[in-house]
Amino acid sequence: MTNELIAITLIWGFIFIYAVMATMDFGAGFWSMVYINQEKTKATNIANRYLSPTWEVTNVFIVAIVVALVSFFPGATFLLGTVLLVPGSIILLLLAIRSAFLVFAHITKEYEKALTYISGITGIIIPALLISVLPITHGEFIEMKNGTPALNISRLLTSPHEYAFIGFAISSTLFLSSLLLADYSNVADENDAYRIYRRDALILGPISLLMALFIMLTMQREATWLYEKMMNYLPWLIGSVLMFFVAGIALFLPSTKHKEMRGRPRLAVVAIVIQYFLASYAYGKAHLPYMIYPDVTIQSGFTHPNTFRALFASYIVGFLILFPGFVYFWRLFMKDQRYVRQKNEG
Amino acid sequence: MDDLVIARSLFGTTMAFHIIFATLGVGIPLMILFAELLYQKTKDRDYAVMAKRWTKGLAVLLGVAIPSGTIAGVQLSLLWPGFMEVIGKVMSLPFQIEIYAFFIEALFMSIYVYAADRISPAMRILSVTLIAIGASASAILITNVHAFEGTPAGFRIENGEIVDVDPWVAFFNPSFFVTAGHVVLSAFMTGAFVLASIAAYHMLRTKHHERVYRFHRKALMLSLTVGGIFSLLTALNGHESAQLLHKYQPEKLAAAEGLFETQSHAPLAIGGYTDRETESVKWAIEIPWALSFLAGNSFDTVVRGLNDFPKEWWPPLFVHTLFNAMVGIGFLLILLSIIGFVWNKIMKRPTFPHWLMWCFIAAGPLSVLGIEFGWIFACTGRQPWVIYRMMKTENAVTQTGNLATLFVLFVAVYIILSIAVVLVLRYYFRRHPVANDLEEKPNEGSLQM
Ligand code: HDD
Ligand code: HEM
Ligand code: HEM
Numbered sequence: 001m002t003n004e005l006i007a008i009t010l011i012w013g014f015i016f017i018y019a020v021m022a023t024m025d026f027g028a029g030f031w032s033m034v035y036i037n038q039e040k041t042k043a044t045n046i047a048n049r050y051l052s053p054t055w056e057v058t059n060v061f062i063v064a065i066v067v068a069l070v071s072f073f074p075g076a077t078f079l080l081g082t083v084l085l086v087p088g089s090i091i092l093l094l095l096a097i098r099s100a101f102l103v104f105a106h107i108t109k110e111y112e113k114a115l116t117y118i119s120g121i122t123g124i125i126i127p128a129l130l131i132s133v134l135p136i137t138h139g140e141f142i143e144m145k146n147g148t149p150a151l152n153i154s155r156l157l158t159s160p161h162e163y164a165f166i167g168f169a170i171s172s173t174l175f176l177s178s179l180l181l182a183d184y185s186n187v188a189d190e191n192d193a194y195r196i197y198r199r200d201a202l203i204l205g206p207i208s209l210l211m212a213l214f215i216m217l218t219m220q221r222e223a224t225w226l227y228e229k230m231m232n233y234l235p236w237l238i239g240s241v242l243m244f245f246v247a248g249i250a251l252f253l254p255s256t257k258h259k260e261m262r263g264r265p266r267l268a269v270v271a272i273v274i275q276y277f278l279a280s281y282a283y284g285k286a287h288l289p290y291m292i293y294p295d296v297t298i299q300s301g302f303t304h305p306n307t308f309r310a311l312f313a314s315y316i317v318g319f320l321i322l323f324p325g326f327v328y329f330w331r332l333f334m335k336d337q338r339y340v341r342q343k344n345e346g
Numbered sequence: 347m348d349d350l351v352i353a354r355s356l357f358g359t360t361m362a363f364h365i366i367f368a369t370l371g372v373g374i375p376l377m378i379l380f381a382e383l384l385y386q387k388t389k390d391r392d393y394a395v396m397a398k399r400w401t402k403g404l405a406v407l408l409g410v411a412i413p414s415g416t417i418a419g420v421q422l423s424l425l426w427p428g429f430m431e432v433i434g435k436v437m438s439l440p441f442q443i444e445i446y447a448f449f450i451e452a453l454f455m456s457i458y459v460y461a462a463d464r465i466s467p468a469m470r471i472l473s474v475t476l477i478a479i480g481a482s483a484s485a486i487l488i489t490n491v492h493a494f495e496g497t498p499a500g501f502r503i504e505n506g507e508i509v510d511v512d513p514w515v516a517f518f519n520p521s522f523f524v525t526a527g528h529v530v531l532s533a534f535m536t537g538a539f540v541l542a543s544i545a546a547y548h549m550l551r552t553k554h555h556e557r558v559y560r561f562h563r564k565a566l567m568l569s570l571t572v573g574g575i576f577s578l579l580t581a582l583n584g585h586e587s588a589q590l591l592h593k594y595q596p597e598k599l600a601a602a603e604g605l606f607e608t609q610s611h612a613p614l615a616i617g618g619y620t621d622r623e624t625e626s627v628k629w630a631i632e633i634p635w636a637l638s639f640l641a642g643n644s645f646d647t648v649v650r651g652l653n654d655f656p657k658e659w660w661p662p663l664f665v666h667t668l669f670n671a672m673v674g675i676g677f678l679l680i681l682l683s684i685i686g687f688v689w690n691k692i693m694k695r696p697t698f699p700h701w702l703m704w705c706f707i708a709a710g711p712l713s714v715l716g717i718e719f720g721w722i723f724a725c726t727g728r729q730p731w732v733i734y735r736m737m738k739t740e741n742a743v744t745q746t747g748n749l750a751t752l753f754v755l756f757v758a759v760y761i762i763l764s765i766a767v768v769l770v771l772r773y774y775f776r777r778h779p780v781a782n783d784l785e786e787k788p789n790e791g792s793l794q795m
Contacts (some may be wrong), residue, residue, distance in 0.1 A: 053456040059412055060448045063419050067441045069421055074434025081427035085746045088424050093759050096413035103409025104770045107402065111773075148745035192415045224395050304435045304511040306449075311442055318446040334463045 003308050006186060007072035008291075010315070012284050014068060018061040019280075020176070022130075025058045025175020026123035029102070033120025035196070036113065040165040053333050057104055062095075071311055074299030083142055083292075084133065091129045097120040100119040124170055131169035135162050138223040139293030143201045149295075161218040168211035172276075175204035179247075179272060183265035186257065198251060198263050210243055212279070225293065228284055233282035239283070243275035350740050352749040353425045356756060358725065362718055363760045364418050367411035368588045372530065373537015374404045375478035380568060382471050383405050392561050395783045396568075397474075399775075400541065405459055411762050412452075417756070422437070425749075428742035431734050434776050435508050436501045437516045444487040450479030480761045485533060486526040490517065491526040492724070497594045498733050518658040520594060520710055524586045531580045532720065536575035539783040541678065541708030542566055546703050548780075558780050566706065567690070573709065574683030581676045585640065592641040596650040596736060601661040603637055603650045612637040613648040617670060620663040625653070627666065662725045668723035675716040679709055 003011075070077050082220040098119050105115035135141070141156045142149050182197035219227045230237070249303050250268040255261040302308075376402050385393035419441075423430045430556070433441070457465065458473040488793035500516030502509050545566035552558045591599040599605075604620040605612060615639040618630030638647040652660055682705055689702065691697050698706070732739040 053460045056412060056452040056456055057449070059416060060445065060452050063416055063448065066420050066423060067438070067445055070430050070434045071442055072434075074438075076435055077430045078427040079378030081423045081425075081430070081745050082744055083663060085424045085744055085750070086752070088420060089752050089755070092417045092420055093755060096417055096759055096763065099413040099416075100409045103406060104766060107406055108770050108773050108777075111770075150746065165373045169652045188614065190715055238790075303438070304508065304513075306511045307435055307438060307513045310439055314439060314442050314446075318443070322446060322449050322453075325450060329453050329457060332464070 003305065004302050006312070007068075007272075007302070007308065008288070008298050011065065011068050012280075014061060014065045014339075016277065016280060017060070018065060019057045020276070021054070021061060023173045024180050026054055027125050027173045028181065029098070029116075029123035030121035031177060031181060031197070031200075032176065033116050033123075038114055038196075053220065053329075055099060057329070059095075059099060072303050072308070073291060073296075073298065073301040074303050076296045077301075079142075079149055079292055079296055082149055083136060086153065087129055087132055087136070088153065091126060092191060094122045094126050094129070096127065124173070126232040127169040127173045128166040131164060131165045132156070135159070135165050135223075137287070138219075138226055138291075139290075139295075140222060142242065142292070142295075146233060161215070162216045164211065164214040168208060168215055171204055171208035171211050175201060176276075178274060179265065179269055183262070186255075186263075186265050191258065191261065193267075194261070194263075198265070201268075202248075202251060205244070209241070223293075229286035230282055233286055236278045236282035238259045238273045240278035243271045243278065247271035247275065264342060285293045286292050332345050348745050349749050351748055352753050353743045354453055354739070356749060356753045357421060357425050358722070359726075359753075359757060359760065360414065360418050360421055361721065363413070363764075364414040365721055366714060367407050367414060367697075367715055369483070369533045369536050369714070370540060371404070371411040372481045372533035373535070374400055374407070374480050374541070375474060375537075376534050377537055377541055377572065379471070379474045379478050380461075380572065382474055386423075386467060386570070388472065390564075392564055392784070395561070395780070396565055399778075399783065401459065402774060402778075404772060405455075406774070407765060408455065410767050414763070426732065427744055429737065432501075432508065432733060432737060433491065433494075436511055436513065437491060439513050439517050440487040440490040444484050447480045447483035447487060447789065449480075451484065454480065479734045482530050482533075485530055487531045488528045489776065490519075490522050493521040494519045495731075496598075496728060497590075498722075498736050503736060515710045519591050521587075524583065524590055528580065528583045528587050531576050531583055532713075532717060534708075535573055535576035535679070536717055537711045537781060538569045538576060540710035542569035543707045545569060546706035547595055550700075550703055550707075555781065557784055559783050560697050561661075561780055563670070570683060570686050570706070573713075574687065575678070577676060577679045577683055577713075581680060584673070584676060589641060592647075592649065594610070595728075597629055597652060597655045597659055598657075598661055598665075600650060600652045600675040600722065601663055601665050601727060603649075604663070604666045605637065606648060606653050607651040608648060608654050609651065610646050611635045612647075612650045614640065615666075618666075622663060644653065658730065661729050665723050665727040668719045668726075672716050672719040672723060675712050679713060682706070682709060711748050760777050 069080070101115045102232055103117045105112045105119070136151065136156070140162075141152050141159070143152050144150070178197045178200035182201055185191075185193035185197060216227070216230075219230070247268040250271060251263045251265070253262065253264050253267075255263055289299060291298055291301055305313075361701060373607050378397050381397040381400065382464045384390070385397065454473045454476040458470065458477060462470060495515060497520040498516070498715075499519040500514070527577045542565075545562045548562045549559060552562065586600075588599065591602070603612075604615050604618070606625040611634070613635065614633045615627040615630035616633065618627045620626075621628050635645045638645050638649055641649050685702065686698070687707070689698060728734065730738050730740070732742045
């Protein structure tokens with residue numbers, strides 16, 4: 001593997017992890033808003049219990065992505081920084097409000113209701129904006145103005161391709177998070193909450209699959225170069241759809257835990273994560289070597305080789321130091337029954 | 347206004363906002379650590395309550411520190427893409443390592459706050475220690491990028507190309523240790539004095555509630571001790587920072603001191619303002635020879651004046667006032683700590699007089715002001731360079747227009763967050779008065795955050 005490929009793979013890995021964690025985070029915020037008045041099912045509590053300790057860690061990932069991009073591909077910074085100034089700033093503003101109010105809501109229970117709405121609504125808008133970075137990198141919305149590149153926002157806002165991505169971001173945020181919350185409530189033995197989240201997942205799964213198809217359809221017209229290259233990875237895409245059906249079946253299998261219930265959410269979650277993995281691999285691989293089509297490739301934007309070596313060494317050391325911390329964190333919040341099952345949090 | 351001015355104002359505002367919460371995010375964990383350690387040593391539950399309450403406050407402050415820092419980090423690439431291109435090629439190590447520090451802090455902060463009741467005391471102390479280390483490390487690392495802007499190293503620019511890159515030489519650039527030390531020491535000092543202000547304020551208000559009064563008194567003594575020690579260290583290290591300017595950025599020192607003519611036996615001008623027309627500092631108190639001595643440890647030291655440099659390289663002259671304000675605050679707070687120490691330990695008076703209590707209350711806001719003045723001095727005093735003698739600020743700025751709207755939006759969000767954070771802190775601490783915490787039965791579970 002070349003240095004460039006190693007670097008972009010690392011970034012892709014970060015983005016994938018962030019996508020899964022953030023979907024969860026944003027979706028949980030939305031669900032805790034939707035079910036805020038369902039006292040008896042604890043569906044809101046479940047979402048909050050997951051959300052509270054994780055948002056800070058999730059947030060570090062977004063910073064990690066930006067830092068990795070700038071340090072591995074400084075040559076892409078100028079163009080990316082310039083065209084993403086407006087969408088990036090709006091994302092930042094919403095993220096700031098959301099993160100702050102998430103913490104405030106946790107501390108002052110009386111304000112919880114109003115604040116839950118803020119995190120719920122931004123939980124839908126932010127993924128929609130974040131994903132817009134992808135169609136922007138496809139190149140068709142960047143144009144030269146007086147010798148400097150600029151984002152053509154009106155063209156972006158009238159493009160079906162952009163809306164396909166937005167629809168996909170929202171539906172899959174809600175889909176993935178309801179699935180994960182179904183699993184989390186299953187572990188916590190919260191059967192009512194489990195039923196609700198399983199139902200939501202069953203509704204949203206097919207919608208997000210449709211949205212993915214819609215992306216491919218619009219891509220064929222608007223980003224033909226990418227569509228044609230993605231077709232080279234057809235087996236990956238088919239595998240991805242197959243995993244979707246595996247997850248669907250898993251939700252109808254008899255439960256191993258409670259005789260009267262249906263579904264094996266853990267299996268469904270694993271299948272869906274594999275589904276997203278396969279699809280995003282095909283997308284990412286087809287996107288190469290372009291970071292921003294057609295101006296910036298991973299070769300043209302790459303950092304100085306000495307810097308790359310130093311960064312790479314720091315990654316290895318950093319990983320060795322952090323890994324035990326992550327394991328400990330996981331055991332305390334995802335597996336410790338005392339936390340997952342606590343009856344009346346707050 | 348042109349876009350360069352707006353970009354600078356926007357970034358400066360973001361940083362000025364972030365730094366308040368970031369500094370407290372570095373300073374308060376250290377105080378929590380001391381409180382936890384004192385609790386384990388003395389078994390006095392007051393210290394456990396102190397740690398718990400400070401942690402609650404810290405959690406709220408981090409709720410703003412983290413998103414505003416995220417803004418700062420991303421804005422750096424959005425507003426100064428030209429600068430970040432160089433940083434990416436040469437100086438990305440500190441940013442990268444900072445991510446690991448953030449992870450450590452984020453992981454253990456969540457553990458300390460949300461799992462306090464399920465982990466052992468030893469694990470709790472380890473968690474707070476790691477939070478303090480993570481926060482200090484992130485301050486040191488980000489400051490290193492700032493240090494590099496003043497004393498760039500580890501690369502050359504040849505025909506517009508960046509060559510001879512050595513990322514470790516860049517990392518250990520000449521001003522790294524002194525500058526990072528100054529920022530961390532001043533953050534520890536500020537965290538302590540802000541908590542001292544709060545304790546002093548509550549002592550004045552709860553004179554008749556013996557139990558609560560004693561609690562705040564302990565908090566005050568602890569914070570004054572820590573604040574006093576670190577204010578002394580900050581000043582000593584600040585002196586080294588100034589000597590570094592003498593060596594590496596002489597025009598910045600000249601602007602800070604309002605010195606126009608190069609000379610040995612240079613005088614130190616305290617106070618006043620720098621007048622461009624008469625090339626002098628008006629209304630200042632002059633101490634003969636002092637500047638030469640401070641800059642190079644001898645009266646013979648030649649200190650270069652602004653006239654040695656082309657006018658377009660001059661930093662704005664008002665930095666003299668900012669510099670004086672920072673140093674003034676530093677000396678005032680050292681003096682205050684000494685008075686407090688003498689009063690309490692040498693004269694053995696059990697209570698402080700009213701006027702002294704009000705001085706303690708002022709200490710927190712003053713040190714935050716010191717931080718603000720210091721930073722604006724350091725960043726504005728570097729102008730017109732974003733990387734000293736390598737890259738001009740105007741060549742680093744984004745080409746996208748329409749910054750004014752964004753500026754207004756960001757400022758609005760900072761205002762909303764400032765108001766919200768004050769309301770939430772007031773609401774929480776009104777709802778949970780110290781008296782309740784102190785009365786709780788001393789069992790392990792009550793320490794839950
Ligand atoms: C409570 C805060 C505080 C206090 C009391 C002081 N400082 Fe400071 N100073 C800072 C907080 C600070 C800072 C905000 O942390 C800065 C801004 C950039 C930096 O590196 O640290 C700074 C910068 C800074 C610089 C500029 C470094 C540069 O431009 O690269 C110098 C020369 C000094 N300081 C010197 C001093 C001296 C001689 C002090 C004597 C008492 C002093 N400071 C007290
Ligand atoms: C946290 C406290 C800080 C404050 C209050 C602060 C303040 C400011 C201000 C007021 C400006 C505008 C300067 C002018 O145009 O006159 C500025 C610019 C800038 N600062 Fe800082 N700064 C801080 C920290 C940092 C750090 C740690 C870095 C390094 C990573 C940094 C990097 C920059 C850059 C790149 C610019 C823009 C280019 C320039 O004007 O030179 N700042 N800052
Ligand atoms: C010297 C001045 C600064 C100090 C002392 C400081 C300190 C801190 C602290 C203590 C935090 C909270 C960390 C956490 O809980 O994870 C924080 C957050 C952050 N800061 Fe600053 N900071 C400074 C300047 C900057 C600058 C100039 C930038 C941008 C280039 C920046 C970027 C960030 C980011 C991205 C975060 C959020 C990290 C996260 O997601 O946890 N900081 N900072």
